[in-house]
Amino acid sequence: MNGQVAARTTTWHLALGRLGDSQCTPLCALEVEGWRSTAEGGGAHGCRVWLTALPRSRPRLLRRSSAAHNHKEDRALNDDLPIRYIEPVYRPPSEADSLILPVTDGCSWNKCSFCEMYSPPHKRFRARDQAEVLTSIRLCGERLGDSVRRVFLADGDALALPTRSLMGYLSAIRQHLSAVRRVSSYCLARNLRKKSLQELRELRDLGLERVYLGAESGDDTVLARVNKGETFESTREALDKLGAAGIRRSVMILNGLGGVALSRLHAENSARLINATQPEYLSTLVVMLADGGARYRERWPDWQPLGQDGLLAEMEMFLSALELRRTIFRADHASNWLVLKGTLGADKARLLQQVRAAITRPEAAPLRAAWMRGL
Numbered sequence: 001m002n003g004q005v006a007a008r009t010t011t012w013h014l015a016l017g018r019l020g021d022s023q024c025t026p027l028c029a030l031e032v033e034g035w036r037s038t039a040e041g042g043g044a045h046g047c048r049v050w051l052t053a054l055p056r057s058r059p060r061l062l063r064r065s066s067a068a069h070n071h072k073e074d075r076a077l078n079d080d081l082p083i084r085y086i087e088p089v090y091r092p093p094s095e096a097d098s099l100i101l102p103v104t105d106g107c108s109w110n111k112c113s114f115c116e117m118y119s120p121p122h123k124r125f126r127a128r129d130q131a132e133v134l135t136s137i138r139l140c141g142e143r144l145g146d147s148v149r150r151v152f153l154a155d156g157d158a159l160a161l162p163t164r165s166l167m168g169y170l171s172a173i174r175q176h177l178s179a180v181r182r183v184s185s186y187c188l189a190r191n192l193r194k195k196s197l198q199e200l201r202e203l204r205d206l207g208l209e210r211v212y213l214g215a216e217s218g219d220d221t222v223l224a225r226v227n228k229g230e231t232f233e234s235t236r237e238a239l240d241k242l243g244a245a246g247i248r249r250s251v252m253i254l255n256g257l258g259g260v261a262l263s264r265l266h267a268e269n270s271a272r273l274i275n276a277t278q279p280e281y282l283s284t285l286v287v288m289l290a291d292g293g294a295r296y297r298e299r300w301p302d303w304q305p306l307g308q309d310g311l312l313a314e315m316e317m318f319l320s321a322l323e324l325r326r327t328i329f330r331a332d333h334a335s336n337w338l339v340l341k342g343t344l345g346a347d348k349a350r351l352l353q354q355v356r357a358a359i360t361r362p363e364a365a366p367l368r369a370a371w372m373r374g375l
């Protein structure tokens with residue numbers, strides 16, 4: 001690494017503390033290349049991230065901002081893990097302490113017009129070879145022992161795997177990583193269509209404690225325009241099934257997805273979906289489109305993005321319409337302009353007050369700088 005890149009990397013480590021809040025953070029960063037395009041708002045995917053999956057109970061290699069940071073040493077430690085990664089790998093921010101275990105590569109759907117996370121050819125969807133995954137679990141057990149408390153099954157929708165394969169992995173985690181208390185993964189509503197409630201309960205009993213499901217919107221027109229391949233009803237059904245099985249649901253909604261024209265419907269119907277399903281966790285991200293949204297507009301030519309004021313107004317409509325009993329809410333993903341955290345409904349009035357203050361006096365609000373935003 002030359003000196004210039006090293007200096008840039010150091011700058012980015014300062015930023016990554018914030019980026020570490022993101023809902024779907026590329027695992028962690030040892031080096032970031034091409035940062036300029038991201039820093040200048042050049043796109044959500046302007047940075048290339050080297051990854052590590054060391055749980056925090058191992059030495060914390062990441063988010064150091066020191067110029068003395070030894071990347072070679074970090075890389076060597078990371079290479080020590082008996083797990084094969086195909087970059088980029090995404091995981092939710094709340095899985096920062098987890099061992100990231102790929103059981104698939106890519107996303108089994110991979111057709112949402114806003115999402116390019118798994119579009120590179122080398123991220124084409126496939127199930128990992130079972131023997132390879134089982135060997136990784138066994139070797140992780142030998143090398144990391146009781147230091148692993150949480151495991152995140154990657155990649156984009158690990159629940160696409162047949163129940164039998166998932167049960168095999170969960171059992172192996174139990175056997176070799178006996179200190180693990182929580183296993184989680186991303187999940188699409190369609191992943192559950194062929195899985196019975198009984199099967200989901202068995203997965204829960206074997207340790208699958210939580211899934212992250214990108215509902216994105218509760219509005220059927222928006223969902224069709226972005227090619228999510230789901231509807232209000234199919235998403236509701238999946239969330240209810242997970243809830244009935246005792247698996248905790250963390251739902252993602254995309255602020256701005258409906259653009260100017262469908263903003264109100266998107267906000268109101270998304271709130272209706274969340275109210276109907278009462279998930280344990282809810283997070284909002286702001287849609288960020290690469291290539292200035294060219295790919296997105298292929299399916300939705302007259303889509304007009306919301307500006308910062310429109311995004312905040314949509315958030316105000318969404319929060320106002322939420323009627324939740326006990327849902328942990330986070331709008332702390334790096335794509336958000338305004339960071340919001342609380343429990344709904346208890347904190348609804350405070351959260352609304354924060355959004356309204358940012359709408360009326362944006363210059364006084366703690367808004368994230370544009371260059372700090374990313375996916």
Ligand SMILES: C[S@@+](CC[C@H](N)C(=O)[O-])C[C@H]1O[C@@H](n2cnc3c(N)ncnc32)[C@H](O)[C@@H]1O
Pocket residue numbers: 024044090107114115116117156157186187188212213214215216252253254285286287288289290335375
């Ligand atoms: C890594 S993806 C995997 C989630 C899973 N495949 C699903 O769709 O439920 C996690 C989330 O990233 C978000 N995401 C993807 N592309 C995005 C974009 N261009 N802008 C903002 N958020 C995006 C979506 O909310 C998506 O659900």
Ligand code: SF4
Pocket residue numbers: 107108109110111112115116117118156188214228
């Ligand atoms: S299902 Fe999820 S990961 Fe797959 S393309 Fe859509 S948002 Fe991206």
